[in-house]
Amino acid sequence: MIFFHQDGLQFAETVRGDSGSRILFLRELWKKQTSRGSKVADIVRGGSFRINQASGGADSIRYEMAKIKPQVIAVAGGKGGVGKSLFASMLSIxxxxxxxxxxxxxxxxxxxxxxxxxxxxxxxGSLNSFWGNKSHSLVDMVQNTQFPKLDAIPFRSDLFDPSTLKSWQQRRFLREMRKLNAEFVIVDIGSASEEFSYKVFLNADIRLVLSTSDMFSVLNTFSFIRSALYFGIRHYFRESPAVHQVLEECGQLIDGKLVKPLDRMRKCLPATVRREFITGFWQNFRPKIVLNGVRPTDSLDDFKLLGPVVQDLLDVDLDYWGQVRFDLNLREAVLQRRPDQYFRSFGKASSDVFRMVVRRLLAPVAQKEVAPVGHRPLWKFEPETGCSADKVHCRSNCLLYPSCSSRGAGNECLRIEQQPFSKAH
Structure with missing residues (x-):
């Protein structure tokens, strides 16, 4: 079952069941459509209802929904041990x-x-089997989890050599990833030490980069963003030697000035290539930064410089998505291998991830910020001190609004702040 955004999602969930009221509704719809000479009622975006009259006068209902491509979210980072895999699992759950x-x-x-x-x-079923050519479809590798709507494709990195991956295998993975029967695909690519990891990161719709507040993590995050940017430019303009020559000069001192990629390409590239470069790649490269494992005693001075430094040296703007605070209860759940306990207590980390999902991923499409052409807003870092400083307000277009017992447009969301996660849906 493929869910759609906004109205499509609500309607698909409404007509999915087999209750008598829903069947009566479809029968009335069938009568109206057949009276107009139509046998197909295209009332759901991307799909249709075909209602055929079977023998004995009974109506059989067949629901067809056209597949839509899932939204791919890549979770990466420049340093190991910053909590990428745990964050990816919590995001998925x-x-x-x-x-x-x-x-x-x-x-x-x-x-x-x-x-x-x-x-x-x-x-x-795992990526090892997929890349071992035991199946040509990534759908066959999907494993069920203990959560109803969550599936996973595991991987044993200790039994696989990434240098053996062929180009056609990489292209097949990127193609099959878009065919998965899901609305969201979360890809944990780690610290991206291989070129193929950068390909997956750049191919994603949302590119998340996790970092902690310590200086070494911030430096590694900068190195990862720079490597991903340069790799993307080389891959996008693989048939343009002039672009590769410009990249070789980036970061060097020429006439006492540091060579910046965007400035250099504006001066050296032809107008057609420059226009394609800026509109086709540069404006679409905007990683989302998540500050993970924040403690009250942590100094955020080094992390605050990440955005300005990346903008100054790479001419790239970053989006600050939010923070995930350190939580001892979450650590205990991980040690006990109890993923069902990640959101049970609704502690600091779980509430931060929950709030991030509601604001960043489940927000209506119409409310997404669309920057004017040629305008790239600056790095906006606002440290969060707690739930009281970061409220989520109730809205009538919230996905939980129809069944929410605490709804009240304009008021603070009580379910996010007070109730446990198991009762928040």
Whole structure:
């Protein structure tokens, strides 16, 4: 079952069941459509209802929904141990708990451990089998989890050599990833030490980069963003030697001035290539930064400089998505391999992830910020001190609004702040 955004989502969930009232509704719809000479009622975006009259006068209802491509979210980082796999698993569980069909893919070549955070012990279907050509479809590798709407594709990095991947295998993975029966696909690519990891990161619709507040993590995050940017430019303009020559000069001192990629390409490239470069790649490269594992005693001075430094040296603007605070209860749940306990207590980390999903992923499309052409807003870093400083207000177009017992447009969302996660959907 493929869910759609906004109205399509609500309607698809309404007509999905087999209750008598819904059948009567479809029968009335059938009568109206057949009276007009139509046998197909195209009332759901991307799909149709075909209602055929079977023998004995009974109506058989067949629901067809055209497949839509899932939204791919890549979770990466420049340093190991910053909590990428745990964050990816929590993000997947949270989306699935909202009724959004989600598939989590572990693609960390350095140390795949997403299966541990989701407590998956069955490796019958995995990326190892897919890249071992045991199946040509990534759908066959999907494993069920203990969460109803969440599936996963595990990976054993200790049994796989990424250097053996062929170009056609990489292209097949990117193609099959878009065919998964899900609304969201979460890909944990780790610290992206391989070129193929950068390809997956750049191919994603939402590119998340996790960092902690310490100086080394911030430096590694900058290095990852720079490497992903340069790799993307080389791959996008692989048939343009002039672009590769410009990249070789970036970061060097020429006439006492630091060579910046965007300034250099504006001066050296032809007008047609420059226009394609800026509109086709540069404006679409905008990583989302998540500050993970924040403690009250942490100094955020180094992290605050990440945005200005990236903008100054790489001419790239970053989006600050929010923070995930350190939580001892979450650590205990991980040690016990109890993913069902990640959101049970609704502690600091779980509430931060929950709030991030509601604001960043489940928000209506109409409310997404669209910057004017040629305008790129600056890095906006606003440290969050707690729930009281970061409220989510109730809105009538919220996905939970129709069934919410605490709804009240304009008021603070009581379910996010007070109730446990198990009762928040």
């Amino acid at each position: 949270c989306l699935a708990s909202f009724g959004r069909r989600t598939v989590a893919i572990d693609m960390d070549f350095n140390g795949a451990n997403l299966y541990g955070y989701l407590n998956i012990n069955d490796f019958t």
